[in-house]
Amino acid sequence: MxxxxxxxxxxxxxxxxxxxxxxxxxxxxxxxxxxxxxxxxxxxxxxxxxxxxxxxxxxxxxxxxxxxxxxxxxxxxxxxxxxxxxxxxxxxxxxxxxxxxxxxxxxxxxxxxxxxxxxxxxxxxxxxxxxxxxxxxxxxxxxxxxxxxxxxxxxxxxxxxxxxxxxxxxxxxxxxxxxxxxxxxxxxxxxxxxxxxxxxxxxxxxxxxxxxxxxxxxxxxxxxxxGDGNCHVYIDEAADLDKAQAVAVNSKTQRLSTCNTAETLLVHASVAERFLPEVLRSLRELDVTVHGDDRVRGYDDAVVPATEADWTTEYLSADLAVRVVDSLDDALAHIRRYSTSHTESIVTDSQSAARRFVAHVDSAAVMVNASTRFTDGGEFGFGAExxxxxxxxxxxxxxxxxxxxxxxxxxxxxxxxx
CATH class of the missing domain: 3.40.605.10 (Aldehyde Dehydrogenase; Chain A, domain 1)
Incomplete structure (x- = not known):
């Protein structure tokens, strides 16, 4: 010894x-x-x-x-x-x-x-x-x-x-x-x-x-x-898009260097055309660099191409990976593959979609129509953690x-x- x-x-x-x-x-x-x-x-x-x-x-x-x-x-x-x-x-x-x-x-x-x-x-x-x-x-x-x-x-x-x-x-x-x-x-x-x-x-x-x-x-x-939070926000096809923008932007930008900060945004294809241009503009104004797939890049020239590493990265910085998915099942499959099981959020007005998301996402905290930033002992009323x-x-x-x-x-x- x-x-x-x-x-x-x-x-x-x-x-x-x-x-x-x-x-x-x-x-x-x-x-x-x-x-x-x-x-x-x-x-x-x-x-x-x-x-x-x-x-x-x-x-x-x-x-x-x-x-x-x-x-x-x-x-x-x-x-x-x-x-x-x-x-x-x-x-x-x-x-x-x-x-x-x-x-x-x-x-x-x-x-x-x-x-x-x-x-x-x-x-x-x-x-x-x-x-x-x-x-x-x-x-x-x-x-x-x-x-x-x-x-x-x-x-x-x-x-x-x-x-x-x-x-x-x-x-x-x-x-x-x-x-x-x-x-x-x-x-x-x-x-x-x-x-x-x-x-x-x-x-x-x-x-x-x-x-x-x-x-x-x-x-x-x-x-x-x-710790180690590769957290996701999923915007469902039944989402209220004003709420969706607020949740997505807050989850990423309210504080950049915490484990409950969102690192990936998933957007249902049926709302992408109405949702992405506005949320990408808001993120750009807040100096967030978006790493997007080909469909996301089609909405904003400032988006940089996403690599496989982007889906696995806990940035803890002004970076966000964004992907368009064709269904709730595709979103669930992405989260299942890349999540660190910290916090995931769905924005939707569909009770059935919310129930399915909660049932199938295996993370310590699952949010419905709320920012990932709420996963916190103080916010949960524990007083401290x-x-x-x-x-x-x-x-x-x-x-x-x-x-x-x-x-x-x-x-x-x-x-x-x-």
Whole structure:
């Protein structure tokens, strides 16, 4: 075992001990700690911004785009907003201890299934230092210890933020080691975390497709996949075209760099002539580059030819793949072939078409006459999310606090024997 592996395992062992102490704490105790964290973030905002400036300078030296630099950057106002988000999480219900089902068995035993923390949650994520706070406080609220492995690009910011969080916890009843940064900034530390089976209960990667697939393929710790959204909007032959334009444009342009942003627009051939010229004009005015098939290109000279790669690409940029399809079945076949099972939307006034779309699309979220951008824990009323799961086991869709728990059975008898 290398020195790095020993160091990571030591951190994980401390997290496991902290998780055992954290799990039985009351909501009031955990909320008090979260409020202390929020206050500390505000109080130490200047020092956090100072550390962040090191990361920003390094990013600029490395030639990162301004979009990347902006996602990385913190100022006092942004830190205050992060602290406000922590206070919002305090207001959310605590899922731990919730009885999900219960009954009296014929033999007189009382059976209850109750929510319990997962234990130690490892987070491997990119770029944004606000995720460090989000992950830490969501884990704490749900009774889990957090092992945080951010990208090297935000190393200075993450180090200072975790110092501030731990300093706040040190004055509360929540164990300090419930929040730890995985030591080191190299790849070996991340690999050691992925191999810490028995010490880490679950890993949640949050970032681009490459990061997620690396964790899925290399980890021996159970993984909940998040992100990677090649999302589709399908305009049906029975669509209200004004609504269709609004949904299509919002799904693509409301925010470009999120996993619930639409990357492909499918249009039924019978409405293409009435719909495409106007929506293509609107997209062009918003500086969106359309990658279209031959039929789409016939409506606008600015459309660039679509390649096979365009149908599989999660752009996260001002690009959109557009295809004309001859039927709902053709749209379903396209989605089935290229979707990453995140979010798909149909715009239609036909109830039968909507029912067929919902029944046949196998994604975490399916929208009817609504933008793909609504697949979000906040928009769903969960208050917050750790990420959006695109897999089927344990959790699917936006992962709020309940999805950060497991369950156990509590069986109460009166000297019962079998």
């Amino acid at each position: 290398s020195d790095v592996e020993r160091e990571v395992n030591a951190v994980a062992e401390r997290a496991k001990e902290a998780a055992a102490d954290l799990a039985p704490l009351s909501r009031a105790t955990k909320d008090e700690a979260l409020l202390a964290v929020a206050d500390a973030l505000v109080r130490e905002a200047e020092s956090i911004v100072e550390a962040n400036a090191e990361d920003v300078a390094r990013a600029r030296e490395n030639g990162e785009s301004e979009a990347v630099v902006d996602r990385l950057s913190l100022d006092v106002k942004r830190v205050d907003a992060i602290a406000d988000a922590v206070r919002d999480i305090v207001e959310l219900p605590d899922p731990v201890g919730e009885v999900t089902r219960g009954k009296s068995l014929p033999n007189g035993l009382e059976l209850r299934q109750v929510r319990v923390p997962l234990g130690v949650i490892g987070m491997i994520y990119e770029g944004r230092p606000n995720v460090t706070v989000d992950a830490a406080v969501l884990c704490l609220k749900s009774g889990n210890a957090a092992l945080l492995r951010g990208s090297s690009s935000a190393y200075s910011s993450n180090t200072r933020i975790v110092e501030v969080i731990r300093g706040a916890l040190d004055k509360t009843s929540v164990p300090v080691d419930a929040v730890q940064l995985v030591p080191g900034s190299g790849r070996e530390a991340a690999q050691a975390l992925m191999r810490a089976r028995g010490l880490v209960d679950v890993l949640i990667p949050r970032g681009g497709a490459t990061l997620i697939q690396t964790v899925v393929n290399e980890s021996t710790v159970p993984v909940i996949e998040t 750790i990420g959006i799961s695109t897999q089927k086991l344990h959790a699917r869709g936006p992962m709020g606090l309940p999805e950060m728990t497991s369950t156990k059975y509590v069986v109460t008898g009166d000297g019962h024997v079998r």
